Amino acid sequence: MLELHELDCGYAQRNILEKLSFTLGEGELLCLLGPNGVGKTTLFKTILGLLPSRGGEIRLNGTPTRNWSRRQFAQWVGYVPQAHTPPFPFTVREVVTMGRVAHLSTFSSPTRQDREIAEQALDTLGIAYLGQSSYTEISGGERQLVLIARALAQQPRILVMDEPTSNLDYGNQLKVMAHVSRIAREQNMGIILTTHYPNHALLYASQVLALTRDKRYHIGHPDAIITEGYLRATYGVETEIHDIHHRDGNRSRLCVPVCANVRVEA
Numbered sequence: 001m002l003e004l005h006e007l008d009c010g011y012a013q014r015n016i017l018e019k020l021s022f023t024l025g026e027g028e029l030l031c032l033l034g035p036n037g038v039g040k041t042t043l044f045k046t047i048l049g050l051l052p053s054r055g056g057e058i059r060l061n062g063t064p065t066r067n068w069s070r071r072q073f074a075q076w077v078g079y080v081p082q083a084h085t086p087p088f089p090f091t092v093r094e095v096v097t098m099g100r101v102a103h104l105s106t107f108s109s110p111t112r113q114d115r116e117i118a119e120q121a122l123d124t125l126g127i128a129y130l131g132q133s134s135y136t137e138i139s140g141g142e143r144q145l146v147l148i149a150r151a152l153a154q155q156p157r158i159l160v161m162d163e164p165t166s167n168l169d170y171g172n173q174l175k176v177m178a179h180v181s182r183i184a185r186e187q188n189m190g191i192i193l194t195t196h197y198p199n200h201a202l203l204y205a206s207q208v209l210a211l212t213r214d215k216r217y218h219i220g221h222p223d224a225i226i227t228e229g230y231l232r233a234t235y236g237v238e239t240e241i242h243d244i245h246h247r248d249g250n251r252s253r254l255c256v257p258v259c260a261n262v263r264v265e266a
């Protein structure tokens, strides 16, 4: 559905990413990994059309995105920003209903169907009980779930999420990741998200795109990309990757830092 072909992105005189190619299909969850400042946000801004590309092409459903109207694009691609506190105390239900804007004609109000879709999105995330609460008076974790519900109400085919787990406690990080991978599977949505936690990708991603400081990248299955060598080269830390056999019979791979070997420059 979303294809990047030899994409160059950057600012003014400088390329930040070069010749980046990948495909995000229906039902896939792609985790974007990379150290601070490597270009993850730059890539998202370029995909969303907020920053012009400097070469190559982005295609959506086979058609270059430069040929899509803003409105068409917004019906296909949803964006979940990092949770923020807005100046106006809208209720959670109102914030989620705003996700329907791309489907409304100019000056029209949300219909009963739009409200039902917003209600379903609240249900999917298990936060219907927050409907009447003020968005400014809920916790950071709840706010993140509300922003995801707003994006679901938009009913996009592709969802771009900027660090959906930043500022969340340990439990909420795992809950948000579990929700997101379930939504990709059950709603056949292609989801691309950034995370600074390799274990999130090992546990939940179907693909990993790992950006490196020398403008190169690796893409593939999480088990193939997230190796001890990759983590050493990218983050300068020693880790061990272990196969975990869970009590319920499932297995997964997880990385564990070898704390004594983390080098701290004087």
Ligand SMILES: Nc1ncnc2c1ncn2[C@@H]1O[C@H](COP(=O)(O)OP(=O)(O)OP(=O)(O)O)[C@@H](O)[C@H]1O
Pocket: 011, 016, 034, 035, 036, 037, 038, 039, 040, 041, 042, 043
């Ligand atoms: N508006 C801008 N103009 C020029 N350079 C910019 C601009 N915004 C970001 N950069 C530079 O682009 C590079 C990539 O930044 P970007 O914000 O995409 O990194 P990131 O991978 O998202 O980082 P982080 O993990 O810290 O959020 C950095 O060197 C940054 O200084």
